[in-house]
Amino acid sequence: xxxxxxxxRNTRHxxxxxxxxxxxxxxxxxNMVSAIHQAFExxxxxxxxxxxxxxxxxxxxxxxxxxxxxxxTNVNNTTEGIHSQHNHRNDLFSCFPATSSRxxxxxxxxxxxxxxxxxxxxxxxRIPAIRSxxxxxxxxxxxxxxxxxxxxxxxxxxxxxxxxxxTTPRPSIIATPTDETQVQIILLCTKKLGYELRTRSGGHDFxxxxxxxxxxxxxxxxxxxxxxxxxxxxxxxxVQSGALLGELYYAISQKTNTLYFxxxxxxxVGIGGYLSGGGYGNLVRKYGLGADHALDIRFIDVNGxxxxxxxxxxxxxxxxxxxxxxxxxxxxxxxxGLVPVPEIVxxxxxxxxxxQNGTDxxxxxxxxxxxxxxxxxxxxxxxxxLIGNTTTKTIRMLFEGLYLGRTDTLxxxxxxxxxxxxITRVFCEEMTMVQSSLVLGSPEFTSSTPTTMLANRTGIxxxxxxxxxxxxxxxxxxxxxLRKIWKKVFENDMxxxxxxxxxxxxxxxxxxxxxxxxxxxxxxxxxxKGVGFMNQTSDTTPVSLRRIEWLRSFDKLLETYxxxxxxxxxxxxxxxxxxxxxxTYAEASxxxxxxxxxxxxxxxxxxxxxxxxENFFRHPxxxxxxxxxxxxxxxx
Ligand SMILES: Cc1cc2nc3c(=O)[nH]c(=O)nc-3n(C[C@H](O)[C@H](O)[C@H](O)COP(=O)(O)OP(=O)(O)OC[C@H]3O[C@@H](n4cnc5c(N)ncnc54)[C@H](O)[C@@H]3O)c2cc1C
Numbered sequence: 073x074x075x076x077x078x079x080x081r082n083t084r085h086x087x088x089x090x091x092x093x094x095x096x097x098x099x100x101x102x103n104m105v106s107a108i109h110q111a112f113e114x115x116x117x118x119x120x121x122x123x124x125x126x127x128x129x130x131x132x133x134x135x136x137x138x139x140x141x142x143x144x145t146n147v148n149n150t151t152e153g154i155h156s157q158h159n160h161r162n163d164l165f166s167c168f169p170a171t172s173s174r175x176x177x178x179x180x181x182x183x184x185x186x187x188x189x190x191x192x193x194x195x196x197x198r199i200p201a202i203r204s205x206x207x208x209x210x211x212x213x214x215x216x217x218x219x220x221x222x223x224x225x226x227x228x229x230x231x232x233x234x235x236x237x238x239t240t241p242r243p244s245i246i247a248t249p250t251d252e253t254q255v256q257i258i259l260l261c262t263k264k265l266g267y268e269l270r271t272r273s274g275g276h277d278f279x280x281x282x283x284x285x286x287x288x289x290x291x292x293x294x295x296x297x298x299x300x301x302x303x304x305x306x307x308x309x310x311v312q313s314g315a316l317l318g319e320l321y322y323a324i325s326q327k328t329n330t331l332y333f334x335x336x337x338x339x340x341v342g343i344g345g346y347l348s349g350g351g352y353g354n355l356v357r358k359y360g361l362g363a364d365h366a367l368d369i370r371f372i373d374v375n376g377x378x379x380x381x382x383x384x385x386x387x388x389x390x391x392x393x394x395x396x397x398x399x400x401x402x403x404x405x406x407x408x409g410l411v412p413v414p415e416i417v418x419x420x421x422x423x424x425x426x427x428q429n430g431t432d433x434x435x436x437x438x439x440x441x442x443x444x445x446x447x448x449x450x451x452x453x454x455x456x457x458l459i460g461n462t463t464t465k466t467i468r469m470l471f472e473g474l475y476l477g478r479t480d481t482l483x484x485x486x487x488x489x490x491x492x493x494x495i496t497r498v499f500c501e502e503m504t505m506v507q508s509s510l511v512l513g514s515p516e517f518t519s520s521t522p523t524t525m526l527a528n529r530t531g532i533x534x535x536x537x538x539x540x541x542x543x544x545x546x547x548x549x550x551x552x553x554l555r556k557i558w559k560k561v562f563e564n565d566m567x568x569x570x571x572x573x574x575x576x577x578x579x580x581x582x583x584x585x586x587x588x589x590x591x592x593x594x595x596x597x598x599x600x601k602g603v604g605f606m607n608q609t610s611d612t613t614p615v616s617l618r619r620i621e622w623l624r625s626f627d628k629l630l631e632t633y634x635x636x637x638x639x640x641x642x643x644x645x646x647x648x649x650x651x652x653x654x655x656t657y658a659e660a661s662x663x664x665x666x667x668x669x670x671x672x673x674x675x676x677x678x679x680x681x682x683x684x685x686e687n688f689f690r691h692p693x694x695x696x697x698x699x700x701x702x703x704x705x706x707x708x
Contacts, residue, residue, distance in 0.1 A: 074239045117405035127299060131275030133298070136319045142518035148263060174281050197279070231340070232508070233537035233578045234611040235280040243270070243283065250296045252404055252634060256376045259402065262290040263374075264686060270691070274342020278540050279648050281398065281691045282345065292402065294344060303408075304328050311406045313344030313397075318509070324410065325506035326525055331410040332505050334359040339513045339526050340533035346398030347406055349644035352598070354474045354512060357577030358446045363587055366613040368407035368493035371400075374684045378404070392678045394589035395668070396643055399676070399695040400683055411566055413505045418482050419512060419519075420500045422493065426466045431554050433492050439549035440490045440595040442576030447476040448485065449577075454570040457559045465562045471495075474508055485623070493596040537610065538569065539620055540602035541627050542645035543634040544595045553633050560629050565615075567604045572597045588676055590669040591640050601626060646693060654696035 104543045126402060216441060230236050230688055244267060247258045262269045268289040272282035276414030277548040294314030300323040302309045303594070311320055318339025334355035336346055359365070366383045369392055388400065397403040424430045434452065441450045448471040459466050473492060475482040479500045486495045503511065504520045514533070518527065525532055549557070561568060575595040584590040589616075590596070603619035605611045611620065641650060641663075650666055653659030657677075664673040680687075680695040687697040 095283070098704050103469050122502075157219040173609075176557065199619075201390075206427040206596050208528070211505070211545065221445055223340075230280075230283065231275050231533070232278070233535050234539065234605055235284060235441055237610050237612075240280070241284050241286055241289075244283075244288045245290045246293055246440060247290060248293045252370070252378060252612070253371070255292065255294075255297075255402055255404065256378070258290065261373075262292075262374050268690065269688070271398055273557060274316050274341075275339060276338070276341050278644075278646050279305055279692075281646070281693070285691065299403065299405075302327050304331060304410075307331060307410045308407055309333065309410060310405055310407050311343050312511075313342065313403050315343045317341050317343065317346060318513070318528070318532060321506055321509045322523060322527040325504070325526075329415055329506065332409050333362065333411045334365055336364040337513055337600075338533070339509060340529075341612055343406060346399060346401055346644065347393055348403055348407075349468050350394040350419050350587070350642070351571065351644065354449050354508065355468075355476075355697070356573075356575065356579060357449045358664055359475060359583060360578045361394075361589060362585075363409070363589060364582065365405055365409040365411065366393050367409050370404040370406075372404060374401060374686070374688045375426060387675075387679050390587060391676055393587040394643070395586055395672075395676045395695065398691060399680055399689055403690060412672075415500050415504065415578065416478060417505050417508050418477065418479045418500050419473070419503050419508050420475070420495055421472045421480065422495055422499045424469045424471065425459075426558065429492070430467055430469050431551055433471075434554060435548065435551050436490065436492050437471070438545070438596055441574040444489055444576075445485055445578040448482070449474050451572045452572045454572070456564065456566050456568065458566075459637065467561065472512060474512060478502060484561055491552075519632040535604045536600045537608075537611075539605075539623060539649050540569075540600055541628055542642040543599040543601070543627075544575075544591050544640040544642075545597050545633065546594050547633075548596065549633045556629065557633075560626050563605065564619065567606060567619055567625075568601065569604065570599065570601045570625070570677070572599050573684060584669060585671055585675075586588025588668050588672045589643070590672050591635075591642065595640075597636075598642065599630075601630075601645075638665040638669060640669070648692055650693075654694075654698075654700065660696045664695075 083453070100392050115490065238410075239589050245262075247254075248254045249258055256606065259269065266288075268285050268287050270282050270285055270289055270290055271292045271294065273294050275282055277283070283293075296314065298315035298319060299312045300309060300320055301311075304327050309320065309324065315338060317333075317335050320333055320335070320343065322341065333353055334353060336353040347363050347366055349363075351509040353362065369384070369389060371379045371384055371388075371392065372377060372386075379388075391400060392403060424433050437450070437452065443447075444450075449469060453470040453472070455468045455470070456465050457468055458464065465546060473482075479502055480499060482500065483495065483497065501511075501519060506523050506526070507519045510521050510523060510596075511519055513526075561570070574597045575591075580593040582592045584592050602622065603623045604612075605616045605619065608616045610616065634640075641647060643666075646667075650663040651659070653662065660677075661670070661673065664676075666677060667673075676695045681697055685697060687694075
């Protein structure tokens with residue numbers, strides 16, 4: 073990983089059209105960079121003041137209809153100003169109180185570009201409200217003649233369409249930094265202005281917590297910080313948080329097809345959120361979670377200090393691997409270990425309906441799949457659908473698996489342990505590991521889809537429109553229970569999604585406290601269930617509300633069959649229905665112990681109290697800050 077202030081050269085995987093290529097080609101003198109940093113730090117308040125003033129003047133002259141404004145200033149013009157401010161560090165940011173009220177009233181995006189030689193430009197533009205799916209379409213909207221630092225992709229990218237409605241709170245400011253120094257500045261400015269901060273990497277948060285808040289907030293979008301450096305010799309990679317899993321997979325595949333990263337199925341999930349919540353995937357039974365392979369982290373704390381594993385200490389390093397980064401600070405980048413995979417793997421897929429003995433087969437799956445060879449991972453997608461042209465419903469189960477080896481070996485393994493599934497060669501396909509990420513990542517892709525698609529942000533991953541909940545199953549559900557489940561599923565209107573993901577294997581070798589993610593030994597499978605709001609204008613129409621009600625009653629039905637005391641839930645499948653109270657431990661434990669269990673939750677609370685005692689990094693389910701007496705006293 074390059075040292076702190078060194079601008080990064082974008083690789084092919086991190087390339088984006090608006091990047092200022094001049095700045096990327098220029099060799100940088102470290103002293104110059106440091107000077108820029110200092111100058112920029114002192115200069116920003118002036119820029120904000122001047123820019124807001126200029127925007128207002130332009131508005132006055134040209135009328136309010138004009139939405140895009142751009143001001144660019146050369147540092148050389150105001151060098152004196154920088155130095156005088158720099159010499160009086162206490163005056164730093166002194167302009168902000170004057171500008172903050174104006175900023176809060178206007179709906180602007182602030183973007184900062186810092187590039188040698190000493191050119192800073194700040195782009196202000198009003199953010200169009202996102203009211204319909206149409207607003208998601210890329211536009212050719214540009215601000216002429218300037219390096220444009222805000223992409224439409226970034227400003228309007230909302231993956232879960234249920235958040236696209238007029239009532240969804242929008243950020244007052246969207247910042248899309250391109251290097252670590254800018255992140256520091258944005259953090260300090262946000263604090264000074266009295267905004268809350270939301271950090272977004274891939275934007276997949278189930279509750280939209282990375283891009284919405286009920287108070288004025290700055291959205292720090294790491295879309296432009298997605299460099300990936302793969303080192304085959306050391307079997308490691310440095311990945312900036314804004315990179316997506318698919319981009320990492322693709323980057324690895326460009327260097328080797330016998331190493332991989334043990335991460336998730338969906339290629340558009342962001343590294344930042346994924347790893348800070350634990351992160352399971354197709355290699356979970358062989359190698360454990362993604363976060364189990366985190367070796368180092370670059371992190372900005374609440375005071376703007378950049379820390380790594382050594383300087384942050386093992387406690388915080390522990391917390392960031394499953395405790396949720398957004399409670400503690402901003403994770404800039406991860407150093408991860410890569411794991412060996414064979415050159416050829418096998419993917420299989422087979423549908424089984426209730427009429428094809430589905431209940432018995434699923435019943436058996438629960439017993440055998442979690443105990444099978446660690447090289448085999450299996451998931452089951454459960455759908456309700458009509459039988460042929462009739463009005464009678466059935467359940468279809470799609471059994472899908474990845475085997476780290478050839479078809480012949482897989483078939484004999486399945487024949488021996490799970491003959492009821494009756495997998496034959498016709499259901500199997502051999503491919504490379506990176507191809508399997510495409511095939512298992514999206515039903516749209518096959519093994520002949522070019523693997524470049526994994527790194528193609530606009531070509532991969534359609535938006536979704538859903539509400540989800542999670543569970544962990546530790547005891548096989550009896551056949552009578554499965555029948556009750558199918559019956560309940562039939563009550564919904566075929567918009568539900570249920571996926572079981574097999575654990576066991578390597579996951580049994582970790583203690584619940586190795587990292588904050590506690591759903592380890594003894595978990596047979598994780599269950600994700602949700603409802604979609606397809607064909608609905610929002611998640612609040614009567615039909616959508618009926619689906620949500622169904623999901624809650626389904627959740628209630630499952631209570632008997634899933635983990636208990638606590639009933640476990642996955643942080644990365646966050647669900648505000650679990651509760652948001654955090655004034656006392658008793659309140660917070662209602663949801664906190666479900667994500668982390670008691671021992672880990674208590675440790676996370678202690679770490680949070682130390683690293684962010686003022687609770688700047690907060691959202692409805694962030695690790696709470698309260699007095700230690702409340703935490704370890706009678707309240708627990
Ligand atoms: C379609 C889909 C498929 C999924 N598949 C899997 C899977 O296979 N395996 C799995 O484990 N999970 C999976 N998930 C869940 C996924 O891991 C979480 O939603 C994860 O939080 C997404 O990370 P993100 O960066 O994309 O999201 P974001 O919305 O950007 O962030 C999620 C949370 O992390 C915080 N955060 C993000 N970046 C940073 C940062 N740099 N520093 C500090 N905090 C940060 C955000 O503030 C927010 O609280 C899936 C989710 C979806 C929607």
